[in-house]
Amino acid sequence: MPRRTMIEAIRDAMDVSMGRDSQVIVYGEDVGFFGGVFRATQGLQAKYGKSRCFDAPISESGIVGSAIGMAAYGLRPCVEVQFADYVYPAYDQIVSEAARLRYRSNGDFTCPIVVRMPTGGGIFGGQTHSQSPEALFTHVSGLKVIVPSNPHDAKGLLIAAIEDPDPVIFLEPKRLYNGPFDGHHDKPVTPWSKHELGEVADGHYTIPLGKAAIRRQGSAVTVLAYGTMVYVAQAAAEETGIDAEVIDLRTLLPLDLEAIVASVKKTGRCVVVHEATLTSGFGAELAALVQENCFYHLEAPVARVAGWDTPYPHAQEWDYFPGPARVGRALIETLEA
Amino acid sequence: MADAGLLRFHVPEPEVRPGGTPDFSNVTIPKAGSVPRPEIDVDPRSIRDMAFSIIRVLNRAGEAVGPWAGLLGDEELLEGLRHMVTLRTFDARMQMAQRQGKTSFYMQHLGEEAVSCAFRKALRPGDMNFPTYRQAGLLIADGYPMVMMMNQIYSNEADPLKGRQLPIMYSSKEHGFFSISGNLATQYIQAVGWAMASAISNDSRIAAAWIGDGSTAESDFHAALVFASTYKAPVVLNVVNNQWAISTFQGIARGGSGTFAARGLGFGIPSLRVDGNDYLAVHAVAKWAAERARANLGPTLVEYVTYRAGAHSTSDDPSAYRPKAESDAWPLGDPVIRLKNHLIHKGVWSEQRHTQAEAEILETVIAAQKEAESHGTLHAGGKPSTRDMFEGVYAEMPPHLRRQRQQAGV
Numbered sequence: 001m002p003r004r005t006m007i008e009a010i011r012d013a014m015d016v017s018m019g020r021d022s023q024v025i026v027y028g029e030d031v032g033f034f035g036g037v038f039r040a041t042q043g044l045q046a047k048y049g050k051s052r053c054f055d056a057p058i059s060e061s062g063i064v065g066s067a068i069g070m071a072a073y074g075l076r077p078c079v080e081v082q083f084a085d086y087v088y089p090a091y092d093q094i095v096s097e098a099a100r101l102r103y104r105s106n107g108d109f110t111c112p113i114v115v116r117m118p119t120g121g122g123i124f125g126g127q128t129h130s131q132s133p134e135a136l137f138t139h140v141s142g143l144k145v146i147v148p149s150n151p152h153d154a155k156g157l158l159i160a161a162i163e164d165p166d167p168v169i170f171l172e173p174k175r176l177y178n179g180p181f182d183g184h185h186d187k188p189v190t191p192w193s194k195h196e197l198g199e200v201a202d203g204h205y206t207i208p209l210g211k212a213a214i215r216r217q218g219s220a221v222t223v224l225a226y227g228t229m230v231y232v233a234q235a236a237a238e239e240t241g242i243d244a245e246v247i248d249l250r251t252l253l254p255l256d257l258e259a260i261v262a263s264v265k266k267t268g269r270c271v272v273v274h275e276a277t278l279t280s281g282f283g284a285e286l287a288a289l290v291q292e293n294c295f296y297h298l299e300a301p302v303a304r305v306a307g308w309d310t311p312y313p314h315a316q317e318w319d320y321f322p323g324p325a326r327v328g329r330a331l332i333e334t335l336e337a
Numbered sequence: 338m339a340d341a342g343l344l345r346f347h348v349p350e351p352e353v354r355p356g357g358t359p360d361f362s363n364v365t366i367p368k369a370g371s372v373p374r375p376e377i378d379v380d381p382r383s384i385r386d387m388a389f390s391i392i393r394v395l396n397r398a399g400e401a402v403g404p405w406a407g408l409l410g411d412e413e414l415l416e417g418l419r420h421m422v423t424l425r426t427f428d429a430r431m432q433m434a435q436r437q438g439k440t441s442f443y444m445q446h447l448g449e450e451a452v453s454c455a456f457r458k459a460l461r462p463g464d465m466n467f468p469t470y471r472q473a474g475l476l477i478a479d480g481y482p483m484v485m486m487m488n489q490i491y492s493n494e495a496d497p498l499k500g501r502q503l504p505i506m507y508s509s510k511e512h513g514f515f516s517i518s519g520n521l522a523t524q525y526i527q528a529v530g531w532a533m534a535s536a537i538s539n540d541s542r543i544a545a546a547w548i549g550d551g552s553t554a555e556s557d558f559h560a561a562l563v564f565a566s567t568y569k570a571p572v573v574l575n576v577v578n579n580q581w582a583i584s585t586f587q588g589i590a591r592g593g594s595g596t597f598a599a600r601g602l603g604f605g606i607p608s609l610r611v612d613g614n615d616y617l618a619v620h621a622v623a624k625w626a627a628e629r630a631r632a633n634l635g636p637t638l639v640e641y642v643t644y645r646a647g648a649h650s651t652s653d654d655p656s657a658y659r660p661k662a663e664s665d666a667w668p669l670g671d672p673v674i675r676l677k678n679h680l681i682h683k684g685v686w687s688e689q690r691h692t693q694a695e696a697e698i699l700e701t702v703i704a705a706q707k708e709a710e711s712h713g714t715l716h717a718g719g720k721p722s723t724r725d726m727f728e729g730v731y732a733e734m735p736p737h738l739r740r741q742r743q744q745a746g747v
Contacts, residue, residue, distance in 0.1 A: 025534075025537060051537045052537070056564075057560075057563045057564065057567055059560045059563060059564070061526065061556060061557055061560050062526050062557075062560030062561070062563060062564050065523060065525075065526030065527050065529075065530060065557060065560060065561070066526055066527070066529055066530030066533060066564050067530060068527045068530060069467070069526070069527035069528055069529060069530025069531035069532070069533070069534065069544070070530045070531065070533060070534035070537075072465075072515060072527065072530075072531055073465075073530075073531045073534035073535060073538070074534070074538075075534045075537065075538070077530075089556070092520065092523060092557075093523060093526075093557075096518060096520045096523060097518060097520070097523050097527065100518075101516060102729055102730070102731070102732070103501055103729050103730050104498065104501055104502050104506070104508070104516055104518070105498065105508035105510075105516035106497060106498045106499050106501065106508070106729055107729055108497075108508045108509065108510050108516060109508065109510060109515060109516050110732070141730050141738075142730050142731065144731075165731075165732035166731050166732055210735065210736075253735075254735035254736060254737060255737065257736065257737070258736075
């Protein structure tokens with residue numbers, strides 16, 4: 001099976017979707033001729049023409065707003081916001097318009113759009129290229145929110161997102177574009193070409209939204225993670241020698257509660273990890289759901305490891321990033337509790 | 338240069354406030370028929386002055402004059418008059434229904450009926466409007482059933498939107514009327530996107546974007562102008578300048594700019610101003626802009642100069658911020674009276690027939706209202722089910738919503 005980086009897998013997903021369905025349109029800043037600053041759309045304009053893959057003005061609200069209009073017309077736009085940190089001008093369009101169009105018009109108009117954006121830190125991007133705003137979207141009814149953690153999933157989930165009848169926020173952990181980064185920033189990353197999840201089948205396949213994956217089997221504690229933190233959690237488990245079960249949520253909304261509950265009922269302990277800031281982060285929702293659904297199985301409080309409640313710093317990136325040492329401490333504390 | 342002293346902060350003020358004498362002497366009204374009608378493929382640079390004038394067809398004597406006249410026959414004009422009177426009557430009844438507690442909220446069109454009623458007749462079936470809350474004339478003039486509008490206003494059991502939307506936020510794809518958001522300006526860039534999609538699909542349908550004077554200050558307005566000009570989208574960009582954004586006079590959004598139409602000039606978009614209370618002028622300019630869009634000539638910006646004679650909504654009291662008699666002083670008159678006078682002048686209408694028509698229309702509206710009320714009003718009779726509240730958030734209900742619906746006991 002061919003191996004692909006996450007960027008190649010994402011590009012392949014758009015390529016396959018555009019090849020199968022002429023309604024699929026791809027655009028965004030630098031997306032056309034150049035192929036995107038991360039090269040996710042490289043070659044698509046040459047292959048499908050300027051009507052189906054083109055450069056957009058620097059206006060995120062314009063990009064998403066026009067995509068909503070296109071979707072209302074009947075196309076399936078898959079647009080790129082260059083960094084998740086730049087999505088805020090489009091927030092009104094996403095929250096007040098895309099998410100509610102089906103509901104408020106009682107299905108008269110729908111909004112099958114995908115908004116792709118690189119998310120997360122680990123690249124010395126400072127506060128404008130490192131944020132993880134997923135909780136701003138999981139709080140919005142009408143949206144679906146995906147954070148893939150590997151090339152295989154990224155392709156299958158993106159094709160599923162493009163084919164989905166409702167608006168999907170597709171957050172791509174940019175630190176994973178080239179390899180499964182585990183938080184050890186001082187060590188080289190294994191490239192996807194040497195990782196089994198870098199195996200990406202040619203052609204069309206989908207991964208259903210709302211289904212989590214177990215990345216590491218274990219019986220002592222459940223770690224709920226997504227994106228880059230899946231690898232950080234795995235590294236923490238290996239390094240502490242704790243028999244942790246690592247669940248990769250993949251889709252945050254809708255959430256695979258069944259998989260979470262089954263695992264926590266088995267282990268009796270739960271650590272929630274994410275890069276995003278702690279307060280009102282998605283981890284709060286996860287912790288609440290775990291205690292609501294697994295209270296009588298819990299042997300320790302649900303722990304959260306997250307980014308500190310500060311803006312994402314530059315020089316202090318590795319003091320900020322919730323790396324394997326912090327996750328490992330939380331695992332130990334949860335077991336000792 | 339001499340020092341001008343300390344900096345001073347500038348906040349624009351309207352000419353007159355309550356208690357003052359209404360004064361529109363600052364509004365320059367060109368003579369009807371005086372603005373030329375260029376070819377649709379005109380070089381936009383050569384018609385920049387049109388963004389500062391006002392295209393008018395009906396003169397004070399009730400005659401249709403000048404190069405923009407002559408597009409509509411008697412039957413079409415009589416139909417237009419009927420649409421405007423219907424909308425006005427509909428508004429009056431629904432305004433009253435709100436006061437009677439039959440619904441929570443209403444927004445009327447008083448004084449602005451020509452804009453949406455005439456515009457609709459310049460479009461073809463399949464074209465798509467992205468309206469604001471003050472363009473229900475688009476539905477009336479396209480034959481959308483009034484009873485459906487009322488069902489929506491009452492949020493009753495027959496409400497096509499299942500009680501989910503604030504009154505008057507209609508939606509009808511079939512009638513080229515995009516779901517009204519209620520958020521301002523968001524729909525402007527969506528209209529451009531819809532038009533881009535039509536061009537991408539090599540279709541022949543066009544879009545129409547709608548916005549008010551106040552909301553042109555929103556960044557989505559500017560995003561829309563960028564996208565429309567960049568991609569030459571087949572869209573008509575409408576700005577309804579009714580002078581007032583709730584209590585804020587249009588000068589707050591317009592600032593030092595000459596006109597709202599002039600906003601389009603920097604984008605190279607042909608930008609016209611039209612007498613919004615002149616049914617014939619609105620229709621003629623809309624037709625010109627629609628033809629440009631259909632001919633791959635790209636967007637046109639049209640500012641309709643009109644006056645919001647009524648309150649912003651049923652929650653508003655204009656006497657608190659503008660003189661009561663201001664609407665009487667508005668120099669462009671009343672759209673219904675002007676078209677009526679024109680038809681009388683042409684000899685195809687009379688005061689008597691008009692009075693009779695008004696009575697007939699009132700009867701029709703009351704009949705629709707009775708039918709709608711048989712399906713319930715906001716607080717009485719049939720209403721959408723609690724189950725409907727949970728449906729339609731997604732194409733398929735996700736597990737968490739299903740659990741919540743069960744919790745709610747439905």
